Amino acid sequence: MENNTCKFCKYVFNLLIAIDQLANTILGGSPDETISSRASKDQLKGRKWAIWLCWALNKIDADHCQESTEADEGDDNSL
Secondary structure, eight states, X not given: OHHHHHHHHHHHHHHHHHHHHHHHHHTTSOTXXXXXXXXXXXXXXXXXXXXXXXXXXXXXSTTHHHHHOOTTSOTTOOO
């Protein structure tokens, strides 16, 4: 039974990542990057939306944006 629960948890986690990447794509980001990764990079550029989002996420999960950074993703942002 535990193994099936773990498989379901992995399925839900993968689904949430896919939704996150879809939202990032809709907002003009790379289709293979999460919003948190994009925000982490954009806060370093001084973009206010990213600074605010990372601040809020860090209240829930310490260093969330920094730990979510995907250095090899985001080169094909459309906006």
